[in-house]
Every structure is written in C-alpha cells, then in structure tokens.
Amino acid sequence: GLGLTVVQKIxxxxxxxxxxxxxxxxxxxxLIVLPGSRGTPIASATGDGVVRSGMRVETAE
Incomplete structure (x- = not known):
C-alpha cells in the first residue's frame, strides 16, 4: 500500500x-531515524544497540 511511502515522505x-x-x-x-534537537538529548544508545528514550516505541513481530 501507500502507508510506507507516506511515512518515508514525512x-x-x-x-x-x-x-x-x-x-x-x-x-x-x-527504523525511523530523526535528527535530534540542539537541546538536551532525549535518547541514548545502549551496548545492545537499542535506543532508550522517554518516547514510546512500538514493535510488531
């Protein structure tokens, strides 16, 4: 469908x-990668490659 195309454009x-x-x-x-702001970082990478942040991230299997 068009969903991924729309997401990619946004x-x-x-x-x-x-x-x-x-x-x-x-x-x-x-993976959706967005640039951070110039202020305080909202996320940090861990040793396992997972980004931890105050944001909610949903995954589906």
Missing part, C-alpha cells in the same frame, strides 16, 4: 530516514 521532510533491516530468522524491522 520522515524525509523532517530531515530523517527510514531504514529496513531483514533477516530470515528474526523478521523485518523498520
């Missing part, structure tokens, strides 16, 4: 990027 308009990671054993993950 994210790009905000200076971000949509990335796709796919493996046969783990499935597909869509």
């Amino acid at each position: 994210v790009q308009d905000h200076g971000g990027d949509v990335r796709v990671e796919s493996t046969s054993s783990e499935g597909t993950v869509f």
